[in-house]
């Protein structure tokens with residue numbers, strides 16, 4: 001007997017869960033910096049172009065595949081065409097890599113929520129506190145990949161894994177749906193309070209000026225356009241198999257494009273709010289230190305775990321700002337992490353015909369162990385940095401590129417997917433959608449892929465030693481493809497692949 005496919009309680013729960021997946025660490029710490037680097041106010045132009053011409057069309061593409069073929073990524077692609085199954089496993093394996101390091105950033109954020117309440121790092125020591133006291137970072141070039149356990153990272157990491165394993169075991173409706181129903185409203189409120197509070201900090205206006213002042217010259221730089229497209233793919237979680245999986249849990253009669261538009265605009269709303277909040281806070285920091293905003297705006301990890309703690313130390317009511325900011329990172333991260341894990345769990349459930357809990361435990365326990373082994377040690381940061389850079393550049397970009405080419409040009413499925421989208425949708429799609437997905441997306445993705453490839457070949461990423469990049473960078477992305485091919489050769493349980501529902 002095969003299990004009946006699980007489902008979300010309602011379309012609203014699906015929308016909330018899809019927003020939960022999309023709104024993640026990328027919105028909060030990645031977007032503000034990418035936008036600032038890409039011309040500030042002027043970046044809104046490439047950003048909106050990327051959103052409208054690639055992000056939303058590919059989001060519809062993912063929805064259409066998951067909903068039309070009603071399966072996890074490998075099953076949905078296989079039902080489209082037998083030989084397309086590999087694409088689905090490739091996405092599953094990308095999610096495996098991302099899940100093991102995504103959990104760690106949530107664990108750091110959880111610890112920093114706690115530290116913020118009591119200003120554990122001590123004023124003026126935020127940089128050393130993060131790298132030396134907290135992470136106990138060692139240099140891979142000297143120590144190799146270390147096995148030395150760092151308890152203040154390892155312990156919260158266990159807690160994060162236990163929490164998400166419980167949610168995953170409860171299933172789509174009672175676990176994922178309910179977690180998003182609770183966490184997303186909470187996240188929205190925390191975020192609103194955080195943004196308003198940072199707008200009242202002295203110097204906030206300078207921060208906003210720095211953020212929004214348009215640098216029109218940036219528009220002439222192709223790298224800025226590339227970063228806008230790259231960011232949108234990541235931010236909307238398209239081409240990860242996530243939206244394919246979530247859409248497979250929707251009722252047959254669902255307005256797909258209407259839901260997609262809500263998700264896309266909610267995600268952008270969060271990003272722009274985050275930009276405002278983060279730069280208001282940076283404006284305060286610059287004023288407190290008597291420097292320019294440009295001098296304090298740093299990227300990714302530095303922004304969250306060094307600049308923000310500095311703001312927390314210096315602002316009146318800083319502890320509250322810190323708790324809200326890091327708490328928001330935890331909630332946004334957890335709702336994204338469960339969506340990544342669902343891609344893996346759903347795929348194995350379909351392939352093996354196993355029940356929910358058995359599959360969840362079989363998947364998550366080994367992932368938790370790998371995540372602990374690699375990321376609660378003194379060399380965690382280098383591994384994380386490298387895996388993230390390579391899987392984004394060559395995992396996601398490459399799978400998205402291959403997927404659009406296969407579906408549009410080899411299998412000629414765009415017209416059928418278009419009709420599927422239009423069956424119930426409030427926002428009809430037509431030839432423009434097919435043109436964007438079939439022609440513009442491959443061009444942009446191809447350009448991004450090739451330029452990343454050249455960059456990563458010509459300069460060793462992050463200055464890490466060659467053996468290290470060989471293992472955690474190139475080796476990792478190449479083994480994903482090989483493993484995906486092998487997995488798609490394994491047999492399916494019973495008739496699960498043939499049966500629709």
Ligand code: PHE
Pocket residue numbers: 021022023024025026027098234235236237240242336337339340
């Ligand atoms: N879209 C998420 C963000 O903006 C990132 C993410 C990537 C989520 C992969 C799930 C899977 O942070």
Ligand code: NA
Pocket residue numbers: 022023024026027234235236237267
């Ligand atoms: Na996002």
